[in-house]
Amino acid sequence: MIITVTMNPAVDKTVSVGTLARGGLNRVRHVEYDAGGKGINVSRTIRELGSSSIATGFLGGNNGRAIAAALLEKEMETDFVWVDGETRTNTKICEENGALTELNEPGPFVSGEKQRELLQKLERYAKEDTLFVLSGSVPAGVKPDIYGNIIRMVHQKGASVLLDADGELFKNALAAGPDMMKPNRMELAQYAGRDDRISDEELLKIAGAVQKQNAGKIALSMGADGAMFFLGDYRVKCPALPVKVQSTVGAGDAMAAALACAWSAKCDVEETVRLCMAASAGAVTTTGTKPPSRELVENLLKQVVIEKL
Ligand SMILES: Nc1ncnc2c1ncn2[C@@H]1O[C@H](COP(=O)(O)OP(=O)(O)O)[C@@H](O)[C@H]1O
């Protein structure tokens, strides 16, 4: 069973403009709304790929109700903790030259009582055949050691964890030894105290050291430069697939969803890599934060090029 945990969901509001005039008036050409937040995107992609998950985390207010309704409409299973306050709206500004500006809100305050409610739920789901996907930022009131604590708690019950987080959350969670992780270039560089001008060779060294320290599987996404995979002794690099880009928001989540599906279907390492590349490339061809269709992902699978590192 796959359980996605989104502590800080969001209605993703994607607006298209010609060229963003900073400090000036911008007329929006197109606007669309998606039920988002990293774990929720993972669940939506898993659903599209024909597998299933339970989406949990915190929801609140009208945005929370809109997200719950959107997931219900797709017949997805959910088990959220309802909190006071309003689930955030994250604004994504897409310019016609492909530039993306993201304005991610902090999210509502979540009390200690609600946090305990969620942890109890997670503990109940934790079994040997459970994979928890811990994704994204946390709202106000939640400490950055939460993912590390969840990892330790569910590991005691034999469950596995896939981590997709940044900054302090990532650092703390890493110390608890997640089974899989999907950092992007920036997240891994930040962890090593560097910025995103880091070279591939340096990234390779950092990922190797992280893997040695935690023994986990790493899918390192590098945007339009593709991805590197460190799956036990299987270490490979894949160029990004040549697809028409609509919106890159949610591409990383699609890769995390592919990792989760591959875990669930007990795919071998090569199948896992192909699914990660195809699902993430498919995600960039959709507008807003929409997941790719299964048919598109199946077509893209054949185009994945794998190079040994
Ligand atoms: N412009 C692009 N063209 C093709 N594939 C892309 C593009 N941008 C992202 N991808 C695919 O999506 C994956 C995840 O993207 P990335 O931007 O690294 O993740 P995140 O959204 O977590 O920052 C990449 O490894 C790649 O496979």
Ligand SMILES: O=P(O)(O)OC[C@H]1O[C@](O)(COP(=O)(O)O)[C@@H](O)[C@@H]1O
């Ligand atoms: O929790 P965070 O880090 O603010 O990220 C949330 C945002 O990330 C997204 O899940 C997209 O993530 P990716 O582009 O990394 O796949 C959006 O749907 C959401 O607005």
